[in-house]
Amino acid sequence: MPLPRIEGYAIVSSDGMLANAQGVMPPELVFEADQNFFHGALEQADALVHGRHSHERYPPTGHKPRLIATRSITALEHDNENANAWLWNPSGASIEDACAALKIAGGTLGVIGGTDIFGLFLPLYDTFHLSHAPSVTLPGGRPVFPQVPALSADEVLKRSGLAVKKTRVLDPSANITLSTWEPENRTAR
Ligand SMILES: NC(=O)c1ccc[n+]([C@@H]2O[C@H](COP(=O)([O-])OP(=O)(O)OC[C@H]3O[C@@H](n4cnc5c(N)ncnc54)[C@H](OP(=O)(O)O)[C@@H]3O)[C@@H](O)[C@H]2O)c1
Numbered sequence: 001m002p003l004p005r006i007e008g009y010a011i012v013s014s015d016g017m018l019a020n021a022q023g024v025m026p027p028e029l030v031f032e033a034d035q036n037f038f039h040g041a042l043e044q045a046d047a048l049v050h051g052r053h054s055h056e057r058y059p060p061t062g063h064k065p066r067l068i069a070t071r072s073i074t075a076l077e078h079d080n081e082n083a084n085a086w087l088w089n090p091s092g093a094s095i096e097d098a099c100a101a102l103k104i105a106g107g108t109l110g111v112i113g114g115t116d117i118f119g120l121f122l123p124l125y126d127t128f129h130l131s132h133a134p135s136v137t138l139p140g141g142r143p144v145f146p147q148v149p150a151l152s153a154d155e156v157l158k159r160s161g162l163a164v165k166k167t168r169v170l171d172p173s174a175n176i177t178l179s180t181w182e183p184e185n186r187t188a189r
Contacts, residue, residue, distance in 0.1 A: 001105045003096060004046060006124045008111040009038055011131035011176075016148035017141030018113060023053065026138070033170040034131045037178060041129065046107030047099075049088070049121075054113040065102045069117055076101050090120055119146040122160040128181040130157065135174060157181045 075092030
């Protein structure tokens with residue numbers, strides 16, 4: 001069964017963090033234009049994957065099929081609390097098996113964090129949508145990728161074979177930009 005298109009979405013502070021030192025995405029990292037983009041994109045996705053703490057950064061896509069990463073199980077188990085969700089331990093089941101459990105063939109799988117899950121998919125992204133909030137710093141926070149802050153978020157994407165295909169300003173007053181990263185040399189799947 002072919003993998004779906006894999007698309008990641010994140011907004012980061014100037015120091016590459018997606019949440020503060022308490023592991024919480026603080027209000028200063030929430031911008032209406034970015035939220036509108038994010039929720040619009042999630043509506044288009046056929047299924048989502050995220051760690052146990054990263055739901056939709058403020059609802060409303062609970063109906064979407066999803067994989068919830070957790071080490072509390074060994075491989076794949078249906079989530080008794082959500083008919084549309086499967087619990088997934090990536091060290092015990094491949095992404096192919098997880099997508100087969102979700103019954104998605106083709107379409108788009110939206111990757112919505114957090115740190116380890118964004119990192120896990122680095123070799124597989126067809127697109128990564130990265131918003132930057134340059135006026136926000138989150139010292140000691142939760143990085144967007146495990147390699148941050150030793151490397152910047154942009155450098156991590158570059159080293160994973162992605163390049164910026166398009167950048168647009170989402171919110172001129174806060175200088176929020178959205179860059180669309182796609183594989184530079186990798187053949188599109
Ligand atoms: N700014 C943004 O764009 C953005 C994006 C995403 C999230 N966030 C924010 O970031 C914060 C959460 O970040 P986070 O990194 O702590 O959360 P997370 O990845 O959503 O959740 C962490 C949990 O997911 C499971 N998990 C993670 N990696 C795993 C792996 N490789 N294998 C198996 N299970 C794995 C583990 O669950 P178990 O403990 O059950 O084993 C782990 O405790 C939230 O505040 C969220 O709102 C912000």
